[in-house]
Structure formats: C-alpha cells, structure tokens
Amino acid sequence: MILHTLHLLGGSSRPGRLQRSIPGLSKKMMTQTLRELEEKGLVCREIHQIMPPNVEYSLTSLGKVFVEPIEQLYLWGIDHADALEALEANESRTAASIPSLEAAE
Amino acid sequence: MILHTLHLLGGSSRPGRLQRSIPGLSKKMMTQTLRELEEKGLVCREIHQIMPPNVEYSLTSLGKVFVEPIEQLYLWGIDHADALEALEANESRTAASIPSLEAAE
DNA sequence: CGGGATCCACTATGATACTG
DNA sequence: CAGTATCATAGTGGATCCCG
Numbered sequence: 001m002i003l004h005t006l007h008l009l010g011g012s013s014r015p016g017r018l019q020r021s022i023p024g025l026s027k028k029m030m031t032q033t034l035r036e037l038e039e040k041g042l043v044c045r046e047i048h049q050i051m052p053p054n055v056e057y058s059l060t061s062l063g064k065v066f067v068e069p070i071e072q073l074y075l076w077g078i079d080h081a082d083a084l085e086a087l088e089a090n091e092s093r094t095a096a097s098i099p100s101l102e103a104a105e
Numbered sequence: 106m107i108l109h110t111l112h113l114l115g116g117s118s119r120p121g122r123l124q125r126s127i128p129g130l131s132k133k134m135m136t137q138t139l140r141e142l143e144e145k146g147l148v149c150r151e152i153h154q155i156m157p158p159n160v161e162y163s164l165t166s167l168g169k170v171f172v173e174p175i176e177q178l179y180l181w182g183i184d185h186a187d188a189l190e191a192l193e194a195n196e197s198r199t200a201a202s203i204p205s206l207e208a209a210e
Numbered sequence: 211c212g213g214g215a216t217c218c219a220c221t222a223t224g225a226t227a228c229t230g
Numbered sequence: 231c232a233g234t235a236t237c238a239t240a241g242t243g244g245a246t247c248c249c250g
Contacts, residue, residue, distance in 0.1 A: 029223070
C-alpha cells in the first residue's frame with residue numbers, strides 16, 4: 001500500500017502526507033515499513049532540513065519496478081470489485097479494504 | 106500459494122498431494138487456509154470416502170477468478186527474477202521463495 | 211489418510227510518551 | 231514534523247497427540 005500510494009502521489013512524498021493518504025496506517029508501521037523498503041532499495045530517503053524536519057521519500061528505479069505488478073493488482077481489484085464483494089460477504093472479520101484512489105489527498 | 110498450486114495441479118487435488126507440492130507448508134496451515142478459502146467460496150471440498158479418507162479440493166468458479174491475478178504475479182516474478190534477487194541480496198532473514206513450478210510433484 | 215485440539219514460543223502492532 | 235523507545239497484548243504458526 002505504501003508503494004502504491006507513493007506511486008499515486010507522483011513517486012515521492014513527505015512522511016506526513018504519505019501517512020494521511022493511508023488512513024489507519026500508524027506512524028510506527030509506516031516508519032518501520034519505509035525502513036524495510038529503504039533497506040531493500042525500493043525507496044529512497046532524503047533529508048532536506050533538520051529543523052523543522054523536512055524529509056522526502058521517493059521510489060527508486062527498483063521500487064518503480066515493483067510498483068508495476070502492484071498497480072496491476074489494484075487495477076484488477078477495480079475491474080473485479082464484484083468478486084471482492086463476494087468475498088467480503090462471507091467474511092466475519094473486517095478486512096482491510098483497498099485504499100481508495102481518491103485517498104490521495 | 107495454495108490457490109496457485111491448486112491451479113497448477115489442474116484445478117483440484119487431494120490434500121496430501123497438495124501439501125507435498127508446497128514444501129514447508131504444515132498440515133495445520135494448509136487445513137486452516139483451505140477452510141478459509143472454502144468459507145469465502147474460492148475452493149470446494151468434496152468428501153468421496155470416509156475410510157480410508159478420500160477428499161478432493163477444487164477451485165470454484167470464483168476461485169478461478171482469483172487465481173488469475175495470482176498467476177500474473179507469478180509470471181511477473183519469473184520475468185523479473187533479477188529484481189527479486191536484488192531484494193534478497195539485501196535481506197537478512199530467509200525470505201519465502203517462490204514455489205518452483207516444478208514443485209508440482 | 212485427513213483433520214481436529216492443545217500447548218507454547220514468538221511475532222506483530224497499537225498505544226503512549228519522549229526528543230530535537 | 232519526523233522519528234525512536236517501551237510496553238502490553240492479540241495474533242501466528244509449529245509441534246505434538248488424538249481420532250475414525
């Protein structure tokens with residue numbers, strides 16, 4: 001979801017905006033995930049200022065490669081909303097919904 | 106992985122064969138997952154005999170719908186093995202590998 | 211063989227508080 | 231704002247034993 005949202009936001013975003021774009025995502029999980037993505041080389045972290053903090057996360061070229069199939073999956077989800085609803089109908093626990101495309105601020 | 110393997114095995118399989126086709130999958134997890142898939146209507150469970158037990162799991166039409174994007178993902182993985190390796194190179198923990206296609210018995 | 215039930219070590223994650 | 235640290239807790243999955 002972070003990769004997808006980052007892509008949706010044009011390939012890069014500041015942490016605050018990114019988090020607000022994914023309702024339900026805690027600061028902890030976001031930071032943790034971004035660290036992993038950074039470690040694997042999918043995302044790049046740039047610090048522009050210390051005070052006030054100004055950081056920018058952006059997709060690396062490798063990250064863009066991985067965004068591709070993710071986007072395909074999102075598109076598939078849109079095209080098959082009916083199949084997804086068929087699932088949710090039988091679910092007891094509330095499932096994580098697909099982040100709406102309009103969620104991007 | 107279960108949906109994918111089930112598809113790989115022709116759309117249906119007995120539990121034993123299915124489990125052997127996915128090395129590392131415990132009986133508990135397989136059964137648990139199959140129950141969920143069954144509950145959501147992606148997989149069908151048919152009991153042919155009680156003694157000795159003879160059960161067959163097969164993809165439902167809805168299940169086949171969900172297998173599509175999964176297959177696309179697997180194909181993507183094959184086409185981008187290089188990108189995947191780039192990831193694993195930076196990983197500390199052993200990651201779950203893509204079930205080899207030949208794994209099907 | 212298929213699969214249910216238990217026990218249990220580990221992991222994951224939200225909440226909360228703190229720092230520069 | 232961006233991020234870290236700590237804690238309490240729910241969830242996860244393997245190991246094991248049992249049944250028909």
